[in-house]
Amino acid sequence: MAEELVRTENPSRPEPPANPDIVVVGGGIIGLAVAWQLQRDGAEVVVLDPAPGSGASHAAAGMLAPIHEAYWGEDHILTLNLAASRAWPAFADALGTEAVDYRRDGMLMAAFDADDKALLDNTGDLHDQKGLPVERLRSRECRAREPLLAPAVRGGVYSPLDHHVNPRLVVAELLHRVPTLAVAATEVAPRRVVTDDGRVLGCQQVVVAAGAWTGRLLEVPIRPIKGQIIRLIGPPELLRLPVRGVVRGSSVYAVPRSNGEIVVGATQEEQGFDTRVTAGGIHQLLWDVLTLLPGLSELEMVETWAGLRPGAPDNAPIIGIGNDGIAYAAGHYRNGILTAPITAAAVAAVVQRRESPVDLSAFRPDRFRAPRAAPSPTTAAAEPPRQVSA
Ligand SMILES: Cc1cc2nc3c(=O)[nH]c(=O)nc-3n(C[C@H](O)[C@H](O)[C@H](O)COP(=O)(O)OP(=O)(O)OC[C@H]3O[C@@H](n4cnc5c(N)ncnc54)[C@H](O)[C@@H]3O)c2cc1C
Known part of the structure; x- marks a missing residue:
């Protein structure tokens, strides 16, 4: 061959x-x-x-x-x-x-306003119920872990895992x-x-x-679920650890790489196999991430991209x-x-x-797949006996 x-x-x-x-x-x-x-x-x-x-x-x-x-x-x-x-x-x-x-820096999930904090608390109950290792942080504690966070941030959850x-x-x-x-x-x-x-x-x-x-x-x-992202570049370690955020109900994240890149994402869109990067998608991501991490605004934007998550x-x-x-x-x-x-x-x-x-x-x-209907007694009786193999 x-x-x-x-x-x-x-x-x-x-x-x-x-x-x-x-x-x-x-x-x-x-x-x-x-x-x-x-x-x-x-x-x-x-x-x-x-x-x-x-x-x-x-x-x-x-x-x-x-x-x-x-x-x-x-x-x-x-x-x-x-x-x-x-x-x-x-x-x-x-x-x-x-x-x-x-x-293995761990990850911080930050809530921007009081409603966002309520959303986080709801997931916090799940963490507690499952005994998952997390630290709940106040605003100041969030900024001690990640100084780039906006002072307005109401609180957060740090996950070392x-x-x-x-x-x-x-x-x-x-x-x-x-x-x-x-x-x-x-x-x-x-x-x-x-x-x-x-x-x-x-x-x-x-x-x-x-x-x-x-x-x-x-x-x-x-089905494909479209996600748009942005790649920024700045000095290595500018962002200390990955930060996810809920900003007025909208989700955003910034994930640092060792070379200074920061990936900002991501939209969640039902658009079939369309992978076009859109002004609206990028605008929303930038708006949310700069609200959460205003210090990223000076960084160079080196890429926008869209991919398709495979979802069942x-x-x-x-x-x-x-x-x-x-x-x-x-x-x-x-x-x-x-x-x-x-x-x-x-x-x-x-x-x-x-x-x-x-x-x-x-x-x-x-x-x-829909389960096969069980044979009715009359059909079952009419069927010839089957050979069963081990
Ligand atoms: C914006 C975005 C952010 C994400 N962030 C995260 C994250 O932080 N953490 C995480 O765990 N996951 C994340 N995901 C999800 C993750 O990327 C996907 O779950 C994962 O990449 C799926 O991998 P895959 O190999 O199944 O699919 P793909 O990477 O899409 O690969 C499928 C491959 O199949 C090939 N292919 C298609 N049809 C054929 C064919 N007929 N014959 C041969 N080859 C074919 C394609 O060319 C493609 O290369 C993210 C996804 C997106 C879009």
């Missing part, structure tokens, strides 16, 4: 195997992390993607925030996110902690390790992929990790082997950077018919 494969453009990337055991469709952080895990477990793997790393993973701020991403009624997501957070140090270590700018990373560096490191082919899948089956240049690739297992585009390949209700109707990812025999690693919505290592470990386990390190029952690929 080797002669048939298209060469990747980047010569520093590994060569695709001649007869891959596993074909992963989609080279965002999820597909690449899954492929790398399977490869480390001894499988021959290839990732198909016409533009690896160009999807949501390119837009993401890189917050690894199980605590500040905890919401009422989403206990299964919280459990997954906490397991993901525990998996990150080893994952970052294997890629190079500095190479991916993995930092919420870390951050640069997702673009993570993707770059993974691309050095995992072979890719610059083609798109047009049809997928459990052991076969048809590509847009007319080839048919056979393997032992196909994994689909095509982010917001997964619903174009498979019958699964994943229940906000939970889709992980596991479906009734169609295909392995799914999709729908990671707002937390795909956080959950990449644990998704990789879980998908590798189910593909190798081992027990997953996390309970996947809430993330089953088939959970959106």
